[in-house]
Amino acid sequence: MAAMWQCQGVNPTAAAPAGAARQGSLRELNLALVLGRIATAQRPPSRAALAAETGLTRATVSAVVEDLVAGRLVTEAEPTPRAGAGRPARGLVLAGDGPAGLGLEINVDYLAACVVDLAGAVRHHTVHRADLRPVSPGDTLGRLARLAAHARADAEAQGLTLAGAALGVPGLVDDTGRVRLAPNLGWRDVPVPELLAGHPPLTETVDGVPALVVDNEANLAALGELHAGAGPGSFLHISGEVGIGAGIVLDGALFRGTRGWSGEIGHIPVRPDGPPCRCGGRGCLERYAGQEAILSAAGLAGADLPADTAPTRLVELAEAGEPAVLHALHEAGTAIGVAVASVVNLLDLDTVVLGGGYAPLTPWLRPPVLTEIDRRVLTAAWSPVTVRPASLGATAAAVGAAGSVVRRIIARPAGWLARL
Amino acid sequence: MAAMWQCQGVNPTAAAPAGAARQGSLRELNLALVLGRIATAQRPPSRAALAAETGLTRATVSAVVEDLVAGRLVTEAEPTPRAGAGRPARGLVLAGDGPAGLGLEINVDYLAACVVDLAGAVRHHTVHRADLRPVSPGDTLGRLARLAAHARADAEAQGLTLAGAALGVPGLVDDTGRVRLAPNLGWRDVPVPELLAGHPPLTETVDGVPALVVDNEANLAALGELHAGAGPGSFLHISGEVGIGAGIVLDGALFRGTRGWSGEIGHIPVRPDGPPCRCGGRGCLERYAGQEAILSAAGLAGADLPADTAPTRLVELAEAGEPAVLHALHEAGTAIGVAVASVVNLLDLDTVVLGGGYAPLTPWLRPPVLTEIDRRVLTAAWSPVTVRPASLGATAAAVGAAGSVVRRIIARPAGWLARL
DNA sequence: GCCATTTAATTCAACCACTGAACAAATAGC
DNA sequence: GCTATTTGTTCAGTGGTTGAATTAAATGGC
Secondary structure, three states: OOOOOOEEOOOOOOOOOOOOOOHHHHHHHHHHHHHHHHHHOOOOOOHHHHHHHHOOOHHHHHHHHHHHHHOOOEEEOOOOOOOOOOOOOOOEEEOOOOEEEEEEEEOOOEEEEEEEEOOOOEEEEEEEEOOOOOOOHHHHHHHHHHHHHHHHHHHHHOOOEEEEEEEEEOOEEOOOOEEEEEOOOOEEEEEHHHHHHOOOOOOOOEOOEOOEEEEEHHHHHHHHHHHHOOOOOOEEEEEEOOOEEEEEEEOOEEEOOOOOOOOOHHHOEOOOOOOEOOOOOEOEOHHHHOHHHHHHHOOOOOOOOOOOOHHHHHHHHHHOOOHHHHHHHHHHHHHHHHHHHHHHHHHOOOEEEEEEOOHHHHHHHHHHHHHHHHHHOOOOOOOOOEEEEOOOOOOHHHHHHHHHHHHHHHHOHHHHHOOO | OOOOOOEEOOOOOOOOOOOOOOHHHHHHHHHHHHHHHHHHOOOOOOHHHHHHHHOOOHHHHHHHHHHHHHOOOEEEOOOOOOOOOOOOOOOEEEOOOOEEEEEEEEOOOEEEEEEEEOOOOEEEEEEEEOOOOOOOHHHHHHHHHHHHHHHHHHHHHOOOEEEEEEEEEOOEEOOOOEEEEEOOOOEEEEEHHHHHHOOOOOOOOEOOEOOEEEEEHHHHHHHHHHHHOOOOOOEEEEEEOOOEEEEEEEOOEEEOOOOOOOOOHHHOEOOOOOOEOOOOOEOEOHHHHOHHHHHHHOOOOOOOOOOOOHHHHHHHHHHOOOHHHHHHHHHHHHHHHHHHHHHHHHHOOOEEEEEEOOHHHHHHHHHHHHHHHHHHOOOOOOOOOEEEEOOOOOOHHHHHHHHHHHHHHHHOHHHHHOOO
């Protein structure tokens, strides 16, 4: 079939079939179960170990693994050295030369593309720095398409097969891939799929699975953190860029809300009677802890710094002990703490991850955030809340986007196996 | 085995088996699928209709239904009159004489017990009014046990079999059923299961399924609303009692948080520098919209009203147009709106349900709540948020508790069928 | 060096539950 | 009464798991 950019913004279907459980569902479920164990295991597990862990018989595990190996999702690793007698186990690992995901990111001051393989390794990474606010959406997407074509060529040169792509943008995306509003980019109602359709196709549509998924940048960054950082669990990932977004991970799954617009933490009212915000409200978090607010409070607003060096400068000045900067960060941290207290009271989370521009500022933001949490969270006394920096770098959304593609394959391998 | 009160506070396992998919899982899944359809159907569906809806074959549906009928979960209803030719269908409905759930509630000024059958009908309902603040936890639980024994006897007289019980309390419950903190009741670290063990057993332990589940009152009220009101979806259910709790329903499932302590909306900071709250924070929602705050702002604080007539009096005065009361409700509604705006920005919900004491006050609370939402929610322009009163009455938590028991059977019928 | 022991993985008959088609049941319309 | 139509059941066939037996490949004791 003709290749095309097909888009979709919402939940990848979960592993469990919500519909009828037909005969083949059993195999689908067990493929996902076994592959998931292989993906999360510390060391390459043997078939026997998988059988013991999952409760399946060794016969079943062998059959399932055979399918996975045939589909290039799993390969046999060097036998793990083990003490004692017995036939040596053959370790199973995710294939490094099978399907891979293409991750793209559009942000205010850069474009990024990367390729991540099944095992989670970043196999390609390009960043194109430029202030994109004056560039039209069409031109921006054109540049992005060139970046993507380059990434695809590199991936194929390494023997990888791209199984799909995901694009992160700093704004609200609806379920057709249209960007409804990206305030800091100046976008409103941009039909990303249509605009990309004019460019040479970069991915093929695999049955049912759209070739390109457009999603909120904060959501994808949270997904990246989920897979890069500590294992599954629940946490709030705050992306402090020009705007402030958040990704909510509950029990190892991203929560997207009714329409996919969850996580707008930047407009939580911190002081209901505070200064008016661009969104129409008053005293939103963004007015106290957004990049512009921090720079302005630190006395760096007028300084004609290039957009991408401002955060670096902030860290330098904080390390030097510059009082105005320290005060600005304390105020920002307090505001974040008030907003986070609301979230933790509501959702009972035990971890808060500071990502994006906040990550390098964690040493100065964490104390006031913790102070507010301790003061305002009802259950803080029994169950401490951890506040930590994100483990991914600045382009976490791109890596998270690519990771989301391969994670979907891992969660539903039957779809991939049915492709050839 | 000896019957005992066994307790547990967290998630009933979902329908989808997270573990191994063994042979029987197929049948388990399809039992749940078919029973779920029967439960949510508008009119009694035929086997053929179920087959068409679910995608299963008629043969499979027949076999599944046979199991459900044998287990007293489903019965055949009168044939639905239908136009046209063909053998008449036999309609399937949830059995009214099968398993039932016992729901219990402890609140500040009453105890409640009720029995709900599979179809969701309330078959027994008792409320015992009394100010329980001066009563010791042990005595309170003793009274509750008597209420429960009475309910059980009534249920059995009607031919029902109690399949489990759930208890709602206005406080934080851990996963052993211990009440960690119930501020408005004056409880702290009350081991409910131990205290109930001394009383004559009211339910038997069905394999694996604990006979008694202790949960937060607001969670259970939200569950009740989920099943009584509009179908599955996502909403925030706010219980305005002496304290303010909330139940969060996401995609038809209650979200409980990492430790089951989600929904503490009463302590979301509305004005971070406001008056100190009992929780240690400042300017919490409870200080502006809790029952005491509203009564005090309305000038009814000193009035020596019995605890249970105050809310009624408030409605009367509001209907009479009493300025102080109207002003108090406007202020409370504004505070609720600020807190709700945070929640909606974060979770992207489209419905907010005002429950508990707020339900009858909805006409006065709704306008200021909507005003704040429109002003502060980024996506409000595209997707309106509905604010509506709860459809269940004052003892929603008791009904929701009983409903949660039967809902668990409907979600996982295999467990019940394996019981005999 | 040989053999018993031990653990890993495969093979194979049995079985469970779904599939699809054929068949029986029950009604409306002519 | 006969046909068309729709419902529900029966039955052989099949996919996939089960459990035991078998083969494979190493260690360790004698």
